[in-house]
Amino acid sequence: MKKSIYIMALGAFGIITTEFGVIGILPALVKEFHISIDTAGWLLSAFALTVALAGPFTNMLTAKMNRKIIMCLVLGIFVVSNLLSAVAPNFTVLMIARILPAFLHPVFWAVSMTAASKQAGPKDAPKAIAIIMAGLSVATVLGVPLTTYIADLFSWRISFILSAMINLLAFGALAIFVPSMPVDEAAESPKSQVKLLSSAQLWVKLLTATVILAGMFATYGYLAEYLDKVSHMSGAQISVMLLVFGGTGIIGNWLTGIALSKNILGTTRLFLLALVVMHLLAYKFGGLFIPMVTILSVWGLVHTGGFLVANLHVIDGIQGTALDFVNSLLPSFFNAGITVGTLLGGLIIAHYGIHEVIWMTVPLLLLSLGLSFVTVKEKQVANETIADKPIELEPVQAVVCE
Template structure:
C-alpha cells in the first residue's frame, strides 16, 4: 500500500473523530446546556442530515478542483469547527459550529476512497478502500473513547480541542507528504448523472440508509445506555467504547475479506449477526460482565456496515465513482439522522432500554431488501436468449475480481 493511502486514512480518522466523538460526550453537553438528551442528539443527526442533503452537490461542484487541495480544505474546516465548538457560549452556536464542516465532509470520503482504489491494482482496490475506511474503525477505537475520557477528566470543551488537534495533524501530513492530485478526467456533470438511472443502485442506497439507521438508533445513545442500564461510570464507559472500537478494527478487516468472496452472503450474515447482538444487549444489558463481552462482539460486527454499504452502493456505478461514493455517504448519513431521531424519540417516550427494538426493526427491514433485485438483461451467445446479470456479477466486475 502507498503511503498516501494511509495518510488519507489518518484524515478519515480525524473527521470521524469529530463526527462521532459527540456520542461519548452527549450526556455532558446536554447537562451543561440544560437540554434533553434527544435535543443534544441533533448535534449528531443535524451533522448527518446536512451531509445527506448536500453531499452529491458538494462533490459535483468541486469535481474539477485538485483532489489534494480539496482534502486539505476539508480537514482545515474541521480544525476550525472544533475550535469554534470548544468556545461555544450556547447550544445554538455549538449546533452551527457542528454543521459547518458537514458541507465538505462527503467530498473527503468520495475523493479519498476513489483515490485509494486508483493507486493500486484493480484486484487490490477493496483492500485499499478498507484501509481508508479503517480510519473510521480506528476513530471508534481511539477517537470516541479519547474524547469521552477527556470530557470525564477535564471537560467536554477539551474534547473538541483534542479532535481539532487530530484533524490538524492529518492536515499537516496530507499537505506535506501526499502528492498533487490534479483532475485529469474531464467528466461533465451530465455524463456523471447518467448513473441516477440505475435501479439497483437506488435499491442498494436505500438498503444502506435503513441499515445505518438500524445501527445508529442505538449506537448514537450507547454512552447513555451504558450509563443508565449497565450502571457504568464515565471511565468504564470510555473503556467500553475503546473495546467496541478495538474489536471493530478486526471486524473491518474480516468484512473486507468476506466481501471479496461473496457480497450478498456477507451482507446477510452481517445483518443477522447484528440483530442477534442487539437482542443480547437488551437481555443482558443490566449485567456488567455479560455486557462487556457483548460490547466486544457488537464492535466486531458494527464497523463492517460502512464497508458493506460502500461496496454495494458504489460498485453499481464505476463510470462515476466519486458521485456514487457521495450518494452512499449521503444515504448513509441520512440513515444516521433517521436512526438518531427514532432512537431519541423512543428514549423520550419509553426509556433508553427500549431503544434497541427500533434498531432490530430497521435491521430486519434492511435484511429483507437484500432479496430485492432490479435485474438487467443483456444479449447472450444466442441473441434471443437473455441472461440476467446478478448484483454479485456487477460487484465482482467493478472490484476487478
C-alpha cells in the same frame, strides 16, 4: 500509493472523530446546557442531515478542484469547527459550529474512496477501501473513547480541542506527504454519469445502505447514555467500554474486508443477522455488567464493518467514471441513514426510555436484510460496459427476490 492511502485514512480518522466523538460526551452536554438527551442527539443527527443534503451539491461544485487541495480544505475547516465548539457559550452556538464542516464532509469521503480504489485497482479495491474505513474503526477505538475520557477527566471543551489537534495532524500529513492530485479532465463525463441514476437496482442498493446505517445508529448514537442508564457504568467505565468496542472493531473491519473480497452479498447478509443478534443480547443482558462487557466486545467486532459492508454493497460491479459519481452520492445516503436512525432512536427514548431503543434498531436491520434479496431486472445496451461508462438501463416492472 500505499502511503497516500494511509494518510487519507488518517484524514478519515480526524473527521470521524469530530462527527462521532460527540456520542461519548452527550451525557456531559445534557448536564452542561440543561437539555434532554434527544435534543443533545441533534448534534449528531443535524451534522448527518447537513451532510446528506449538501453532499451532491458540494461534490458537484468541487469536481474540478485538485483532489489534494480540496481534502486539505476540508480538514482545515474541521480544525476551525472544533476550536469554535470548544469555546461555545451555549447549545445554539455549539450546534452551528458542528454544522459548518458538515457541508464539505462528503467531499473528503468521495475523493478518498475513489482515489484509493483507483490506486489499488479493481482486484484490490475492497482492501484499499477497507484501509480508508480503518480510519473510521480507529476513530471508534481511540477517537470516541479518548474524547469521552478527556471530557470525564477535564471537560467536554477539552475534548473538542483534542479533536482539533487530530484534524490538524491529518492536515499536515496530507499537505506535506501526499502528491498533487489534479483532476483528470478526460475522465469527467457528468452527463454520462448521471445516466446511472436510471438504474432501479442502484436505488435499491442505496436504500438498503441507508436503512443499514439507520439501524446501526438508532442505538449506537446513544450508546454512552445506554451504558450509563441501563448498564449503570461510570464515566471511566464507559470510556473503557467504548475503547473495547472500537478495539474489536478494528479486527472486525479487517475480517469484513477479507470476507467482502470473497462474497459481498453473502457477507452483507451475515453482517445484518449478526448485528440483530448482538442488539437482542444487549437488550436481554444490558443491566448485567459482566455479560455486557462480553456483548460489547463482540458487538464492536460486528458493528464497525457496517460502513464497509454498505459501501461495497452499493458499488459492487461499478467501475470507471461511474465509480466517482456513486462514491459522491454515498456520504449523502449514509448520513441520511444516520440522521433517520438517531432521530427515530431519540423518539423511542423520549417516549419509552433508553432501554427500549433496541426495538427501533432490530426492525431496521431486518428491513435492510429483506432489501438485500430484492433484484430489479434491467436490460443492458449492447456493446457497452460499466467499466467504460455507465450502462444505459431500461427499467422494467419485474421485481424478484433471490
